Amino acid sequence: MDHEKPAACVLDASTYVGFWILKGLLNRGYTVHAAIQMKGSETDIVKKIKEMERVEERLSVFSVDILDYHSILVALKGCSALFCCLDCPDGYDDLIVDLEVRGAINVVEACAQTDSMQKIVFTSSLTAAIWRENICSQTDVDERFWSDQDFCRKMKLWYALAKTLSEQAAWALAMDRMLNMVSVNAGLVVGPAVAQQNPCSTMSYLKGAAEMFENGVLAVVDVKFLADVHIRAFEDSSTIGRYFCFNQIVHTEEEAVKLVETLSPLLSSQPKYECQGSEAYAERLRTKKLNKLVEGTA
Numbered sequence: 001m002d003h004e005k006p007a008a009c010v011l012d013a014s015t016y017v018g019f020w021i022l023k024g025l026l027n028r029g030y031t032v033h034a035a036i037q038m039k040g041s042e043t044d045i046v047k048k049i050k051e052m053e054r055v056e057e058r059l060s061v062f063s064v065d066i067l068d069y070h071s072i073l074v075a076l077k078g079c080s081a082l083f084c085c086l087d088c089p090d091g092y093d094d095l096i097v098d099l100e101v102r103g104a105i106n107v108v109e110a111c112a113q114t115d116s117m118q119k120i121v122f123t124s125s126l127t128a129a130i131w132r133e134n135i136c137s138q139t140d141v142d143e144r145f146w147s148d149q150d151f152c153r154k155m156k157l158w159y160a161l162a163k164t165l166s167e168q169a170a171w172a173l174a175m176d177r178m179l180n181m182v183s184v185n186a187g188l189v190v191g192p193a194v195a196q197q198n199p200c201s202t203m204s205y206l207k208g209a210a211e212m213f214e215n216g217v218l219a220v221v222d223v224k225f226l227a228d229v230h231i232r233a234f235e236d237s238s239t240i241g242r243y244f245c246f247n248q249i250v251h252t253e254e255e256a257v258k259l260v261e262t263l264s265p266l267l268s269s270q271p272k273y274e275c276q277g278s279e280a281y282a283e284r285l286r287t288k289k290l291n292k293l294v295e296g297t298a
Contacts, residue, residue: 006080006118008234011035011064011072011107014046016198017123017189018085020227022049022059025083028231031058035075038063043089045197066103072110081234082111085123086166091200092158097165104166105173112177120174120181121230124167126244126285127160127205129185130217141217142286143185143242159204182239184230187246190259191223195266202266213256216284219246220259232293243290249283 010022013034025032034049042050053059062075066086076082084107088096104122111117131147146168152161167183174181188205189198212218226245233239250259260267 005030007031007033007078007116008081008083009033009035009076009079010083010085011075012037012066012085012087013049013061014043015085015087015089016045016191016194016201017087017186017223017226018083019045019049020191020223021083021085021230024224024227024231026052026056026058029058031060033060033062033075033079035062035064035072037066039089043197066106067099069106069110072107073113076110076114076117078116079114080116080118082107082117082120083123083230083234084108084120084170087201088162088204089200092162092204094153094158097158097162100162100166101169104170108170108173108177108179108181111179112173118180119234120170120179121233122167122170122181122183123230124183124185124242125160125163125205126185126187126217126219126246127157128163128167129242129244130212130285131155131157131160131164131208135211135217136215139282139284140286141284143244143289155208157207159201159207182233183242184226184233184245185242186226187219187221187244188259189223189226190220190262194223195263199266202263206267213250216249216251216282218250219285220248220250221246229290229293236293239293241289243293244285244287245290246285246287249285251283 008025008030010018012018013022014036022032022034053061064071064075086100086103111120128147129145131152133151147160147164229245
């Protein structure tokens with residue numbers, strides 16, 4: 001008989017990625033604290049989580065405010081893992097950037113004050129690594145790279161800036177507090193009903209999509225695979241640092257057209273995501289660390 005699984009907190013469980021991590025944890029036998037930021041009317045995902053809580057004894061829902069440190073502490077109590085999935089459902093601007101950074105700092109500090117905490121798995125983005133003035137100057141782009149903050153500000157790439165600054169802030173504080181943390185830098189997330197349940201984050205990620213495509217750094221990841229990687233990253237004691245996570249690099253016209261179809265109706269009227277002719281652009285992203293994690297825990 002398996003030993004009882006530890007409790008894990010997913011914050012924010014009402015995000016698209018957070019919800020799939022929550023489902024994955026429950027399927028693996030974990031007790032889950034679903035920490036939800038309540039903003040306005042309930043979304044379909046929030047309604048689903050509350051319905052699940054009524055029938056799933058291993059699921060507890062907590063209402064949190066990422067700017068309210070004490071509400072985070074309550075949700076984390078007794079948890080061995082935190083899956084931190086901060087995202088703004090209404091899209092990104094310069095003000096949201098600051099909010100997400102402050103939230104990340106509060107969450108990591110709360111983890112430092114939670115005695116049972118063993119590991120933080122921080123959801124970040126490939127956009128925190130790929131953006132710089134000369135985006136095409138590097139042959140390979142891997143976990144050592146960070147997006148240039150000044151370039152993101154100049155081009156108004158607010159989503160990329162938020163993910164870059166919040167991840168850097170989380171890393172700085174986690175190291176200062178000697179916390180065990182890994183980050184998962186996800187590609188563009190696709191999956192069931194993503195266009196309906198995650199429209200603003202999807203479009204925020206795709207700001208500058210043509211440049212990403214032409215420079216071989218436009219990558220997509222299936223949400224179920226992404227959630228699985230998060231849980232593996234917690235369960236594997238050897239994980240360390242950042243992990244690029246994607247299933248495919250979109251680098252041909254045919255793949256670009258398929259992506260547009262996948263995200264319909266979000267991109268149905270935006271042919272600019274296609275390229276002319278049949279040229280295939282070089283793939284620049286590398287995932288050696290991800291491959292080792294997935295193969296090592298298969």
